[in-house]
Amino acid sequence: MTPETAHVRVSHVTKRFGGVTAVDDVSFEVPKGAFATLLGPSGCGKTTTLRMIAGFYDPDQGDIEIAGKRVNELPVHRRGTAMVFQDYALFPHMTVRDNVAYGLRVAHVSRSERERRVAETLAFVGLKGLEGRWPNQLSGGQQQRVAVARALVIEPQVLLLDEPLSNLDAKLREQLRVEMRILQRRLGMTFVYVTHDQEEALSLSDWIAVMNAGRVEQAGAPWEIYYHPKTAFLADFVGAVNLVPAKVTDLADGTVTVSFGRHHAKVRRPEAPLRAGQEVQLCVRPESFTIAPPDVAAAGLSLPGATVRRAFLGDTMRYWVKVDDRAWIVDQPDPGGSATLDGAVSLSLRADRVHVIAE
Ligand SMILES: Nc1ncnc2c1ncn2[C@@H]1O[C@H](COP(=O)(O)OP(=O)(O)OP(=O)(O)O)[C@@H](O)[C@H]1O
Ligand SMILES: [Mg+2]
Numbered sequence: 190m191t192p193e194t195a196h197v198r199v200s201h202v203t204k205r206f207g208g209v210t211a212v213d214d215v216s217f218e219v220p221k222g223a224f225a226t227l228l229g230p231s232g233c234g235k236t237t238t239l240r241m242i243a244g245f246y247d248p249d250q251g252d253i254e255i256a257g258k259r260v261n262e263l264p265v266h267r268r269g270t271a272m273v274f275q276d277y278a279l280f281p282h283m284t285v286r287d288n289v290a291y292g293l294r295v296a297h298v299s300r301s302e303r304e305r306r307v308a309e310t311l312a313f314v315g316l317k318g319l320e321g322r323w324p325n326q327l328s329g330g331q332q333q334r335v336a337v338a339r340a341l342v343i344e345p346q347v348l349l350l351d352e353p354l355s356n357l358d359a360k361l362r363e364q365l366r367v368e369m370r371i372l373q374r375r376l377g378m379t380f381v382y383v384t385h386d387q388e389e390a391l392s393l394s395d396w397i398a399v400m401n402a403g404r405v406e407q408a409g410a411p412w413e414i415y416y417h418p419k420t421a422f423l424a425d426f427v428g429a430v431n432l433v434p435a436k437v438t439d440l441a442d443g444t445v446t447v448s449f450g451r452h453h454a455k456v457r458r459p460e461a462p463l464r465a466g467q468e469v470q471l472c473v474r475p476e477s478f479t480i481a482p483p484d485v486a487a488a489g490l491s492l493p494g495a496t497v498r499r500a501f502l503g504d505t506m507r508y509w510v511k512v513d514d515r516a517w518i519v520d521q522p523d524p525g526g527s528a529t530l531d532g533a534v535s536l537s538l539r540a541d542r543v544h545v546i547a548e
Contacts, residue, residue: 195254196221196379197242197347202251204237211237213403214251219381219396224373226382228390229400230426235383236275238400239349242381243272255347266296271340272349276356277332279324285311285335286320292343310342314372330361337372347379354389366393387427391415399423416474417544419461424472424546429507431473431517432546437465445545447471450513454490456540461547470546475520477542480508480534487537492517495533510536 195218204212212234219225227235240246242253244265253260260268271292279288286307293303311317314334324332333353340348353369354362370393373380384390390397391411398408407419418424421432438453439446445458449471456471463469483493494512501507506524509516519536 194220196256197381198254199238199242200252200254202241202248202253204241204246205249210403212241215405217398217405217408219379221379222377223395224370224380224382224393225396226384226390226394227398227400228384228387230385233400234403235400236351239272239351239381239383243270243349244268269346270349271343271345273336273340273351273353275352277336279332279335281324284320285316285322285327288324288335289338289342292339296343306342310338313341314338329357330365333357333365347381350380350382352384355384369393391427399426417459418472418546420548421470421546429475429518431475433471433473433515435469435471437463437467437469440465447545450515452490452492454540454543456543456545459545459547463547467547472544472546473538473542475507475518476522477538478519479537480510480519480521480530482530483533483535485535487535490538490540492536492538494536496530499529510534512536
């Protein structure tokens, strides 16, 4: 990325609280207009990173740049950022209208312009008609929209969102996820979004940085993170996965042959350095298999096995299939009512769905 296209740049940023290193030498760049997400388990440093971009915390080391300008010393209200907090932090003693107008009042925007912008923003987030309500008279989803409106009304260059959907039920979360993405596209605004929910991150983002213990473990496009994780932690964190010990038996340009149990597979060679004889792990997503009765010929890599357990998940049937002495998780999409498999089955797997993790 050239310096001109990076909208937010975090360079070697470290933040300590007493003896705890909350953020440990973190670097990343977010292009202008991107939906970027920091994903990671509780306590990995997501909020701390976001707060440093917003200016609520000073980094102990490293630099934060917005639109090519170092902002370390710039106060919160002069960075061109706005933040949506996890708990929304609405003012309970102010109506929806006054909550949204607050930032404009602080910035001494004239009354007429304030009224115009508040009305426009409330309409934009679908809250028209609720201007006079108090926060405790709103549903969780409506409160979340007020929090977003309050941030958008000041017309930030960069919107920072800290787990804005985590307090909502699953159905509403899914709906607001779609709205969030449409909103971001329509505004062409740069979003830095924080979540510990992998599904949310995968479905919303142009780019994801997965954090663990204060560090960025891997950053890239959602599919890259999902199918080509660099570590077992990442593979496991971003979804259901089969992690299977294997051994490198042969190396070629672009491919690697691995053996596991009685089986061999020639698969894509990962970026990490490899040598013959090395112990690695295979990462295979449950939906990458095709499962069929035992007499059906398998295309690609064929693994005969037997079902040991199954769970109906609605859109998929999840099987645990024993192959040799290991149970693989296998998802069959669109299972229907009666076509469940029992006992001996044939699994098939395309070699391009097998990813090698060398740690
Ligand atoms: N103000 C603070 N004082 C002391 N320690 C803090 C402070 N803020 C955060 N920490 C510690 O820094 C680490 C990172 O915290 P942070 O809030 O950034 O995590 P997070 O990834 O946002 O987690 P969660 O998903 O639970 O919100 C944690 O160990 C936390 O206890
Ligand atoms: Mg947090």
